[in-house]
Amino acid sequence: MSAPKNPEAEATALLSRLKLDKNLPIRVESVAKALGVDIKYEPFDEDLSGVLVKEPARTVIGVNSSHAITRQRFTIAHELGHLVLGHNGDLFIDKTLRSQAVVVRRDGKSSLGMDADEIQANGFAAELLMPKQVIAQKVAKTLEKKSKLTPDKLVQELAATFRVSQQAMEYRLTNLGYLIPS
Numbered sequence: 808m809s810a811p812k813n814p815e816a817e818a819t820a821l822l823s824r825l826k827l828d829k830n831l832p833i834r835v836e837s838v839a840k841a842l843g844v845d846i847k848y849e850p851f852d853e854d855l856s857g858v859l860v861k862e863p864a865r866t867v868i869g870v871n872s873s874h875a876i877t878r879q880r881f882t883i884a885h886e887l888g889h890l891v892l893g894h895n896g897d898l899f900i901d902k903t904l905r906s907q908a909v910v911v912r913r914d915g916k917s918s919l920g921m922d923a924d925e926i927q928a929n930g931f932a933a934e935l936l937m938p939k940q941v942i943a944q945k946v947a948k949t950l951e952k953k954s955k956l957t958p959d960k961l962v963q964e965l966a967a968t969f970r971v972s973q974q975a976m977e978y979r980l981t982n983l984g985y986l987i988p989s
C-alpha cells in the first residue's frame with residue numbers, strides 16, 4: 808500500500824502544475840480536462856450530487872445539473888479528489904449526505920464509502936476551489952479596502968469571487984481561522 812496522500816498538498820501541487828492557480832474563480836473543468844476526465848451534466852435526483860466512473864479506457868464524472876453551479880463545481884472538485892487521491896473503487900456515488908456515499912468495485916462488491924475517503928475528497932475540493940494562499944491574499948485585500956466589512960459580507964464577497972456557495976466559504980474561512988465559529 809502506498810503512503811496516504813495529503814489532500815491539500817495534492818490539490819495545491821496540481822493547480823500549480825497546471826498553472827490554474829492564478830485566475831479566479833478556479834477553472835475546475837479545466838483541471839478535469841487536463842486529467843483526461845470527461846464531465847457529463849445530468850438532471851439526477853435531488854439527493855445525488857455526483858458520480859465518478861473509472862473505466863479502463865476513460866474516466867467520467869457525472870454532475871447533477873439541477874443543482875446550483877457553485878454546488879456543481881464543488882461536486883466536480885470532490886470527485887476529482889477521489890481520483891487524484893487514488894481511493895479504492897471504480898464507481899463512487901455521492902449522495903447529499905456524506906455518510907451515504909457508496910463505492911462500487913469492479914469485482915461487484917460495494918460498500919458504504921469510507922468516511923475517511925469522503926473527508927479527504929472534501930479537503931481536496933476545498934483547497935482546489937479555495938486555495939489557502941489565494942484566500943489569504945484575498946482576505947487581506949478585501950479588508951484593506953473595506954475595513955468595516957461584516958463577517959457575513961466578507962463571506963458573501965469571497966464566495967462570489969471564488970464561485971463557491973456561501974456555506975462552503977464560511978466553512979473554509981472558519982477552518983483557516985479567519986472566522987470564529989458562531
Ligand SMILES: [Zn+2]
Binds near residue numbers: 885
Ligand atoms: Zn465522495
